[in-house]
Amino acid sequence: MPAQSKPKTLARLLDLLQAIPRRSSVSATELQERLRERGHGVTLRSVQRDLQMLRDHFPLEVNESSKPHSWRWGVEADQGIGGMSVPEALMVTLVKQHLQAALPAHMIDGFATVFEQAGNRLQKLGDHVEMPRWADKVRVVTPGLLQMPPVVNPGIRSVVSNALLKEVQIEVSYARASQSQDATATRSRTERYTLHPLGLVLRGGTTYLIASKGFEAPPGFYAMHRILRARMVSHPIMPPRGWSLDQWLSSGQAQFGMKPGSQPIELVLACSSLMGGMLQESPLDEDQWSESMSDGRVRVQASVADTWELRWWLVGRSAEVEVLAPQALRDEIRHTLRQALAGYEAAPAASGADTTDFSPTSDRLRHMLSQRRPH
Structure with missing residues (x-):
């Protein structure tokens, strides 16, 4: 040799x-x-x-x-x-808890024995050894309302992950959400696409395929659990020129509702002192700046992506945050809050509905709207 x-x-x-x-x-x-x-x-x-x-x-x-x-x-x-060492077993256990969905589907079965081996290795050590207990002391918690993750068909996951690895196109049947008035009725319509898989993104418990519909077409999100059928085709993918998943995400595209090619907006907020302090600890932007206002609030300015998710964040914190600029976004948030107030002030429509007095909630919304002074 x-x-x-x-x-x-x-x-x-x-x-x-x-x-x-x-x-x-x-x-x-x-x-x-x-x-x-x-x-x-x-x-x-x-x-x-x-x-x-x-x-x-x-x-x-x-x-x-x-x-x-x-x-x-x-x-x-x-x-x-x-076998494996204790640090290796601990790492594998944490991967199973928090990153299993990020593994290529065809590797999951192979890793099942590794996961079992790691669990057995830590269990044999017992409680008298400190390191194995670390796995019981670490959890990843998704911010916001806790929801059960949607179920992804294992066969679909396998096709998509293999297509990503092989860099070939896939044909899918995709259930798009519709605007059905009846929440109990089927609220999706199925469409067929030929997609160019570019990456996977995990947001909380939901996995999204990032894919385009052809050369120079802007990439978009496709929820894995809404892919009803999928098959690989032999044609290679045609990614956008200079494509990079990291660059795409850093541009704000990981937030829902950002239009392709749209530019960030200069967001100006009047925040409560508590929210102002929180935004100083976790800024919205690297160049964010803030100053005290005469009414005790904090003025915050940052360059952010103009997305649906920004609107959800603003509405969800409307008691602590007032949009000062841009004016179009301020008007939009005001309209959303007025719609919410109208719903809370109306009597519950469903028969047998709880008749609890919701006036404190309505009063709070009304107070927030009354504080929205023009600037």
């Missing part, structure tokens, strides 16, 4: 050992594909030869009655290369 090939051979053998599962079994063909994903161009015959050689030195099991033969780690491989 030439000296210069030894490091590459060692790396390939180590990756092969790591690719062999513990509880389930895989064929040499599947292991060949896993090695290719890790950057090793190797023939099936070479994989088979490596497996036989490694079997002489490591506790590997082969099911020779299956066609093709399948491989797995033996039960005595809980320690050593087949």
Whole structure:
């Protein structure tokens, strides 16, 4: 064996050992594909030869009655290369809790044994060791109203993730939300698209496919749970010129409702002292500035993306935040608040509805509107 090939051979053998599962079994063909994903161009015959050689030195099991033969780690491989360290087990456990949806779908089954191994590793240590308890002390909480994540069909996730990896187009049937008056009726219409997958974005418990409909077409959001059918096609994707997911997100496109090519707006707010302090701790923009106002509030100015999400944020905090500029946005928020007030002042329409007095809420909305002085 030439000296210069030894490091590459060692790396390939180590990756092969790591690719062999513990509880389930895989064929040499599947292991060949896993090695290719890790950057090793190797023939099936070479994989088979490596497996036989490694079997002489490591506790590997082969099911020779299956066609093709399948491989797995033996039960005595809980320690050593087949096992994992405590920090590794802790990291895998946290990944399972918070990032599992970000893994390519075809890897989930392979990671199931890794997740199980990590759980067993931490459980064996017991409560007398500090580090395993870290997984019980860390959680990722989505801001806003807690909602159960929508269910994504595993087959759809597999097609989409494979298309992303292979950089090919997909044909989908997509259920778009409609404006149905009846909330209990089917509120979606199905449309067919040919999409160019560009990336995945996780927002809270919801996963979105970022995709365009063709060359130079602006990318958009497609909720994974609304994709009813999907299949890969052989045509390569045509991303926008100079496409970068990070740059696209940093431009504010991760916020819903931003029109392609739209420019940020100069937002000027009159905030309560509490909200002003919160915005100083977590600014809306790198160049945000603020100053005290004569009425005790805080004037905040920042350059922000003009999106639906901005409007949701402003309406949700309307008791603490008044829009001073731009005037069009101020008028829009005023109109939204007046609609809300009209709904609260009307008697509940549903029969048998709770007749609790909502006047405090209405009074608060009315007070907020009365404080919206022209500027």
